[in-house]
Every structure is written in C-alpha cells, then in structure tokens.
C-alpha cells in the first residue's frame with residue numbers, strides 16, 4: 239500500500255531531521271560557549287591591564303610621597319622655633335597618613351590583579367579545551383551532517399514519488415494528522431489503534447475488517463487500516479486470538 243510506504247519514509251525522515259537538529263543545536267551551543275569564553279578572557283585581561291596601569295600610577299605617587307616625607311623630616315631639623323617645628327610636624331603626619339592610604343590601595347590592587355590573572359588563566363584553559371574538542375570532532379560531525387543531509391534528500395525524493403501515487407484528498411488528510419501527531423497512519427489488528435492505543439467502536443472495526451478500506455481512528459484521527467494478524471503472533475498469543 240502506497241500510504242504505508244509514505245508513512246515509513248516519513249518516520250525515517252522525522253528521525254533523520256531530529257538527529258540533524260540535535261547535531262546543529264549541539265554545535266551551535268558549543269560555538270556560542272566558545273565565543274562567551276573568548277569574550278570573558280578579553281574582558282578580564284582588559285581589567286587586569288587597567289588595574290596594572292592604576293597600580294603603577296599609585297606606586298609612582300607612593301615614591302613621590304616618600305621623598306616628600308624625607309624632605310619634611312629634614313625641614314624639622316632645620317626649624318628654629320618650636321611653633322615652626324610643630325607646623326612642619328603636622329604636615330608630616332598628614333603626609334604619612336596619605337602615604338599609608340596609597341600603600342593600602344596598592345596592596346588591594348595587587349590582590350585584585352592576582353585574582354583577575356587567575357581567572358584569565360582558568361578561562362583561557364576552558365576555552366582551549368573546548369576549542370580542541372570542537373576541532374577534533376569537527377571532521378566527524380561534518381561527515382555525519384553530510385550523511386544525514388544526503389539521507390534526507392533521498393527520502394524527500396522518495397516521498398515525492400510515493401505521494402504522487404496517492405489521491406490528493408487522502409494525502410491532504412494524512413499530512414494534516416501527521417503534522418499534528420507526528421504520524422498520519424495507524425493500523426489495527428484487534429480493534430485497537432496502533433497510533434493512540436485506544437479501542438475503536440466494535441461496529442466500526444467490523445466494517446473496517448470486512449471492507450478492507452481506509453478509515454479514520456475516531457480518537458486520534460489517524461488514517462487507519464486493518465492489518466491481519468501475523469501467523470507468529472497468533473501462535474504466541476496462547477489461543478487468545480484463535481478463540482475470538
């Protein structure tokens with residue numbers, strides 16, 4: 239039966255499409271992750287550079303202040319009056335405080351730079367690992383994708399030629415159910431629909447069996463046909479079917 243052939247091709251097509259979709263999604267998500275890691279390495283490295291620049295400015299300031307502290311101390315030694323010495327002493331205290339603050343800032347920055355550098359290293363390692371993984375599987379994935387695409391093209395051509403042999407209205411009915419349910423054709427041997435596993439009304443089943451025509455499952459709307467029991471199935475069913 240042409241519809242059975244169509245249904246079989248459609249099932250294969252659905253499977254191939256699914257596999258191709260999974261491959262493409264996996265590849266796309268890995269590439270996206272790679273781009274994210276790239277961006278993070280660059281962003282973190284930029285912040286390391288910026289902090290280093292700030293730190294070297296601060297270190298320079300600390301050195302200047304250290305010189306100023308020395309000068310103020312010499313100045314005190316040269317002071318003639320106590321009042322004068324006190325003024326320089328206050329200036330010196332102020333300088334020392336600023337000096338300590340700058341030194342603390344340098345320490346903080348040193349820690350932050352170390353953390354950011356470690357993050358750059360870890361992220362760069364993750365990036366390299368993923369890049370290797372993508373590189374080593376690239377050939378296999380590409381080959382499988384080509385194979386899948388070829389399979390899909392072949393079956394699409396087969397589908398077109400089978401579909402041409404079917405009455406337009408039947409094909410339309412079949413495609414409508416297939417799009418909604420994933421498959422458009424079902425069979426029944428004992429009154430149960432192979433598509434939705436629900437029982438057909440006994441009268442409808444009797445007619446289907448006798449007339450050997452196509453009908454629709456009243457539950458899932460799949461086009462349904464009667465499939466006589468296979469000899470092997472009859473033997474293994476312990477007389478259940480032979481008694482019916």
Ligand SMILES: [Zn+2]
Nearest residue numbers: 431434455458
């Ligand atoms: Zn059904």
